[in-house]
Amino acid sequence: MQISSKPKLWKGLLLLLMLSFYLQSTAQQGLVVRGTVSDKAGPLGGVSILISGTKQGTKSDLNGKYQLEVPKGANLQFKLIGYRDTSVIANNEIINIQLSESAQVLDEVVISYGTQERKEVTGAISQIEATEMKDVPVGQFSQKLQGRVPGVQISQTTGRPGQGMAVRIRGSASMNAGNTPLYVVDGQPITGDISNINPDEIESFSVLKDASATSLYGSRAANGVILVTTKKGKGEGITVNFSAYGGLQYVPERGRPDVMNAREFAQWQKNYYEDKIKYENWVNPATGVAEIPADYANPEQYGEGTDWYDILLRQAAPIQNYSLSVLGNSEKFSTAVTAGYFNQQGVLLNTGYQRFSFRANNEFRPNDKLTLGFNIAPTLQLDHNTLTNTDGQRQVIDGAFITSPISPAINSDGSLPLTTNTFGMFPNPNWYRVLKEKLDNYKRTRVLGNVYGEYKIWDGLKFKTRADFDIGAQTQQLYVSSTSGGGLFVAPPQRATGQYNTETYYSWLNENVFTYNKVVGEHSFDLLAGYTTQKYRQENSAINKTDFPNDQIPWLSAGATVLGAASNTTAWSLESLIGRLNYSFKGRYLLSAAMRRDGSSRFGNDRKWGSFPSVSVGWVASEENFLKENEKISFLKLRASYGLVGNNNIGDYRSIAMMGPTNYVLNGSLAQGLSITSLGNPALSWETTKQLDIGLELGLLDDRISIVYDYYHKKTDGMLYPVELPRASGFSSVWTNIGAFKFWGHEIGISSKNLTGALSWSTDFNITFNRNEVLQLGTNNTPIGGYTEQGDFNRTAVGQPIGQFFGYVYDGVYMNQEEFDTQPKHKSSQVGTVRMKDLNGDGVIDINDRTFIGDPNPDFIFGLTNNFRYKNWDLSFLIAGSVGAQTMAATYENIENLDGVFNVRKDMLNGWRSPENPGNGEVPRTLAGTTELFRFTNSRWVYDATYVSLRNVTLGRNFEFNDNKYIKNIRAYLSIQEALMLTKYPGMNPEVSVNAENPLRLGIDQTSYPVPRTFTFGINVGF
Amino acid sequence: MKKNIIWILLFVLSLSSCSKDFLQLTPDSEPNADDFYETEEQFEQAVNGVYQSLRASVNESGYLMGEMRSDNTHYDYYAPDRGIHIIRRENIDDFLDDAQNQWTNDYFNNSYTGIARVNTILDRIEMAGFDQAAKDPIIGEAKFLRAFYYFNLVRYFGGVPLYLKEVLKEGDAFLPRSTVDEVYNVIIADLSDAIEKLPSPSFPQSGRANKGAASTLLAEVYMTRKNFTEAEPLLQAVTTMGYNLLPNYADVFLPSNKNSRESIFEIQFMMGDQGQQSMFTYWFIPKSTNVELITGITSNTLNSGGWNVPTSDMMNTYEAGDSRKDASVGIAEGIIGSDGNFQIQAVKSSEGYQLPAGKIAKPFVKKYLHTHSREQNTDDNWPIYRYSDVLLLLAECLNENGKPGEALDYINQVRKRAGATLPVITTSSKGELADAIAHERRVELAYENHRWHDLVRTGKAIEVMNAHGEEMKQQYNVISRNAYHVTESRLLFPIPYLEMQLNNQLTQNPGY
Secondary structure (H helix, E strand, O other): OOOOOOOHHHHHHHHHHHHHHHHHHHHOOEEEEEEEEEEOOEEOOOOEEEEOOOOOEEEOOOOOEEEEEEEOOOEEEEEOOOEOOEEEEOOOOEOOEEOOEHHHHOOEEEEOOEEEEHHHOOOOEEEEEHHHHOOOOOOOHHHHHOOOOOOEEEEEOOOOOOOOEEEEEOOOOOOOOOOOOEEEEOOEEOOOOOOOOOHHHEEEEEEEOOHHHHHHHHHHOOOOEEEEEEOOOOOOEEEEEEEEEEEEEEOOOOOOOOEOOHHHHHHHHHHHHHHHHHHHOOOEOOOOEOOOOOOOOOHHHOOOOOOHHHHOEOOOEEEEEEEEEEEEEOOOEEEEEEEEEEEEEOOEOOOEEEEEEEEEEEEEOOOOOEEEEEEEEEEEEEEEOOOOOOOOOOOHHHHHHHOOOOOOOOOOOOOOOOEEOOOOOOOEEOHHHHHHHOEEEEEEEEEEEEEEEEEEEEOOEEEEEEEEEEEEEEEEEEEEOOOOOOOOOOOOOOOOEEEEEEEEEEEEEEEEEEEEEEEEOOEEEEEEEEEEEEEEEEEEEEEEEEOOOOOOOOOHHHOOEEEEEEEEEEEEEEEEEEEEEEEEEOOOEEEEEEEEEEEEOOOOHHHOEEEEEEEEEEEEHHHOHHHHOOOOEEEEEEEEEEEEEEEOOOOOOOOOOEEEEOOEEEOOEEEOOEEEEEOOOOOOOOEEEEEEEEEEEEEEOOOOEEEEEEEEEEEEEOOEEEEEOOHHHOOOEEEEEOEEEEEEEEEEEEEEEEEEOOEEEEEEEEEEEEEEEEEEEOOOOOOEOOOOOOOOOEEEOOOOOOOEEEEEOEEEEOOOHHHHHHOOEEOOOOOOOEEEOOOOOOOEEOHHHOEEEEOOOOOEEEEEEEEEEEOOEEEEEEEEEEEOOEEEOOOHHHHOOOOOOOOOEHHHHHEOOEOOEOOOOOEOOOOOOOOHHHHOOEHHHEEEOOEEEEEEEEEEEEEEOOOOOOOOEEEEEEEEEEEEEEEOOOOOOOOOOOOOOOHHHOOEOOOOOOOOEEEEEEEEEEO | OHHHHHHHHHHHHHHHOOHHHHOOOOOOOOOEHHHOOOOHHHHHHHHHHHHHHHHHHHOHHHHHHHHHOOOOEEOOOOOOOOOHHHHHHHHHHHOOOOOOOHHHHHHHHHHHHHHHHHHHHHHHHOOOOOOHHHHHHHHHHHHHHHHHHHHHHHHHHOOOOOOOOOOOOHHHHOOOOOOHHHHHHHHHHHHHHHHHHOOOOOOOOOOOOOHHHHHHHHHHHHHHOOOHHHHHHHHHHHOOOOOOOOOOHHHHHOHHHOOOOOEEEEEOOOOOOOOOOEOHHHHHOOOOOOOHHHHOOOOOOOOOOOOOEEOHHHHHHOOOOOHHHHHHEEEEEEEEOOOOOEEEEEEEEOOOOOOOOOOEEEEEEOOOOOOOOEOOEEOOOEEEEEHHHHHHHHHHHHHHOOOHHHHHHHHHHHHHHHOOOOOOOOOOOHHHHHHHHHHHHHHHOOOOOOHHHHHHHOOOHHHHHHHHHHHHHHHOOOOOOOOOOOOHHHHOOOOOHHHHHHOOOOOOOOOO
16 A cells, blocks of 8 residues: 555554454454345446445445445445435345435425435425426426415416416415515525526425424525425436427417407497487587497497407417436536526517526535535526516506407508597507517526535534525616507507616525534434525616607617616625424434524614524324334324514615605706605514414325325414504604414325326325414504505405405496485485495495405315326326405406496496386496496405316326437327316406415406416427 | 534634624615704705605695685596596585595695604704704794695694604604694794794795795785784785786796796796606696697697686686786687597687687686696796785785775785786775785686685685586586585595594594
8 A cells, every 4th residue: 555655643544444344344254245226217326335334335336236245134225315225134145226216205305404304304394396297388387386285375376478476385474574485496595586497407396384394594484485406416327318398378268358349349339328318418529419429320330340359369379498407426426407498488469488597516525524516507588578568457458458349450451550449438559559569678697506515524513614696687678669658548659768777686695504413322313503694785777768769779879868767776684593403212203493593684773683493393103013013004193393483575774764855946956855755663673473383194005195284373473564654644654563464274285196006096185274364453453455445455454364355345236216215325326326235324325335345365275186107108187276265357447437438348238228228237327427436346346266277287108218329218298288277257367466476465357468278299308 | 623623613703703784784875864964964955855845735636626626717527537536636626525535635645744854854953063043044944834734734624633743653653633723823833933034035036935935924824814913014024025026927927937026935846857847737738639739749638637727707707908817828729529539729819719610619727838848847836925915915914904095005016917907996995895805816816726725714615616516517517416515514625534544533524
């Protein structure tokens, strides 16, 4: 041995080591064991084979072969990242071992700051492997998770490409501090949305639901945490995988607006003016004669007219996705690289989304103590016209509902009219032209990355330090041409305007963690202690110009006049200490205690720091003697947890009184003014959620059936919200920690392997019951919302579930004079007008007769997945549903407008016209001065939004190429996304919510981008 | 091994050592109140912020409550748009308004925004480290402005809550209503102090409040309280401060004559890109898809226009030869187009106007219509007090104080400027002179948001408005049958609905 140059100490150690080998090998009877290690696919190289309790061992070669001299009866451990650890007693000379992938057996669960053996987990955690849903052809991973996780409600509130997923864990809601979970990607807590992540990069998801699972994320954990783990190199050698799918998207026929066609609309308008002449002595102002306006005088001349909704749609809009990934692994390093491209053209004309993504995860292990990692994931997202123009009141889709079907979208000569309106209607733009011409391009770049080092200090004690960064930049280019500007009332041409807005941010995180695990007899300890800091800074700018010479150049350099220019910045910082103890006795009595202490710049000076502790216990009853031999029960664990978590999403600087410019003019020129615009609150703090969870995990019939049940109860105190103040104070609100909500519910998940033979069939079912109640609102329990009769649809009040619909109770029409004379009336009421219920019984219908008229929260939600496999064929389908929620078709405010200014629902033809011709008793008359009440928020608009949806059906076939040098396998599949929707809700999408980000204002349908049905063909090739 | 751990621990500790500053973040791009209210310049900027909030008192709520509520103006009924923002504007005119009326609510809320800004200044200026001599005019302006807001509030809403201290926390924000007398006591105290602390006017004027403005305001306060004895010397003093009438009535409103010698106090605006523009005229001209013939600029007013339209009664009130008619009101002549909307074909003078057959004529207020280069971006200021107002108030005081002879000179100064041919007022009857002054105020100050207050102050509102209502209902069949039911309780507007919901110490005005 050539070790002469090494220091003496080294030499001594080495000698000692050799001596110990010698002593061991002579003390016991030796045995040379050899064999092959493999997995399902074949021989497996790089597997560590260790003699338990020693450092002696070897590795399997490329063909999976190994040879090792061991003491007879020794315990041999086979280890490889990504595979389940397996141990065998060495009694034979030949030991062949097949390892199973840990991803499939779910042995290890990703938890906060680490992993844990599934059996020993005491928190409520659902882990889902990405492979289970790899064939679902959607752009965002949250779409893939829909219906698969008990306790998690994922709604697609709009079909805008690349957007619109609302994720809520255990019904979480906060009045203003947001309700989306914290996403943590490979240990990096993410600020903002994560639609930039290519789903093909992901290995698994862990959904952390209870306080014990989440409390290490402290003041950000109240809405639950989703841990996203991306792919790492594993196995031995290099695996190359290419996957692609392409498809076509269609807007389903069901739920399209039931507004009138041209003939019906002309007839309705004709009736309208007949009544106006009859009841209001109306004369046509254009002619001075009491006659029907020419546009409507002869309805028979019209056919279908313009279907404004249909003309905005693109049939067979393409969607495509390509991912190329290379995974490599060896003793010294592992790598995983994925490059992806996703392109979803919108089902509305001239809209679409593209994403270019790349991720490289590299880990180096230069020696057996040190591990170094370098991960980077840049992405570019291009949003074309999908962010601002489509959804909601007075936008393009809403415009299509209400525009006169008599007006053409395209002239017979192919040119596009500028405006669209027939007699008595507001000037409207040509919405088809608006959609085609308005330009709203977002370009979003983002780089996520981290560097880490882990050092094994001694056996069981490790130190890991990491530095993470998240850098983003977004630009918005908006150009509204002279021919697409304006809106309702203000038809084009308008002055063209252009905007260019930017948003850049960076966020860094440093984390230093010690972990220590120790087994003493039957006691096993796992300790974690760490310190972490994070800082985020964002900068924004906006420029707005007008006076463009023509509509040819949509860039600001062409505009002559600056309308506005601004820039600003905002920042937050977080400093934290974390600690956790996991203890297990005999592998069946489990205890976990964790705590995070967070200091946040967002909180007031008096309240900078908060502590978030949790404790949980578990008992693996199936390991007890009285159950061990039970043939039916293969696994039974009971667990309970209690803890505190917080929510700090209150925006930056909210504790400080802010000032804003209030400029004036003095001496004929600008005089700078500054005034306080918001009150400060130095006592402002995080909101705290106390959560109890009781869970049961049960495996039956050798785990062919596994059941997970959880009950939770949580109470959020010190709810952050802007308490409304009397306006006479000079302010509208002050941020205060006064408010309390209560949430509770049950979650059940059942997995069953129904058939395991040549035809295999497995079923996963989950069902979730979430409930909530408001306990306190501010000092006076003043309800939030529902103060105005129009456009203020939800009310959150003490004693009620959050965000109830609030309005009048619709009660038909005063059909005749007798009904009118004898019944309570509104100040605008006449015979034939709408009747609302007089709830307070004072004989007058007014604003005090409004009540709670609906609930956007479902009674329960469920998901059902079935997988069939026969030889090389497989078939899966996912059914998801929601029962008992209601949705408010607030669009009716427009499409049941009785003033003759909008296109309306076909039902409006059945309106009251006279006592002899009273219509269907549901639709009031159109008399001027009486129509307002019918437009106020009322129960007529509330619909049951229960649905059952066949979200996805996939049929696939695998082709194995065992002899091919280049191609290992090919998988091809056909898939239908959003295959079928069964619901009584009359609109397109029962999950719609125009204010999806605001839990207090859910369930409002003011038109949204349609969710398409997608037919795809996909192929995965392994090289 | 132990050495390694020590190093690692030291490394971790070094990272955490900066923690104190790390969590202390204040906004970099926006000012905050902790770093303000220290220097004279900062207090001047704070006062500018109070002036800025004055603009809300002459936005749409201003003319809706001050003019359309009265017999001076009405609205151009637009059948297609029955949105509640439209209906609620009409409700104010028709006396059908309720506590959900966004326009009267806005007036209430915006006034208090200004009051809160004043209170912050007054509470913090004592501690500021600059000369008392520099503080006095700031205090004077602040108190003038607070009195102005409370005077408007007490006239429109009655005894309102008196917020006189800066609101710093939730607990400070809930106050009960004070009595009308208590509110007036504060107004009078504030104005008395303001008169002492404010400088006399110097010409050209800056637009800031001065002794003249504060004296005029206090005089009108006293007159509203029927205390003509206290009001008279205040107004007499104003006549010695260097103000006079401009020779030509129409010129008074020219942007080039802003803050002229006739101006006692006006709210400042400036057209351009700095966000300081006004757009009064766009509310007052008819609804049409193109109003270029009126404004000189292509613009669509279907959404904004058609308000504050002079009533026929108002049009008939102008005497022959009164130049104020043509100066204040124009006529848009045109037809109804095939889309049902008004098409403007010509703009005519209201003086001696004859409607041609087959045409439709829509009168509109043109006091605030002047050359501008961009739609909804005008240069016009809004007058609060003009010297002619002072002369007419003084005439009223003198008449009430038993000196009608002295009053005649002041009313006739105003009439002489309005038209050389207008007959000189010579009556010595107190009642006749009071009527003449009321007529003169109506015409001279038309469309400047004085009429409703004058009707209430002189006790004529119920009588005049019920008669006017009958006339209007005959003229327009779209006006509801239960409109214009004007009783004592309709002399006040309701406390906003939301305010009532949030603050359980409040009581609603009777009748709402």
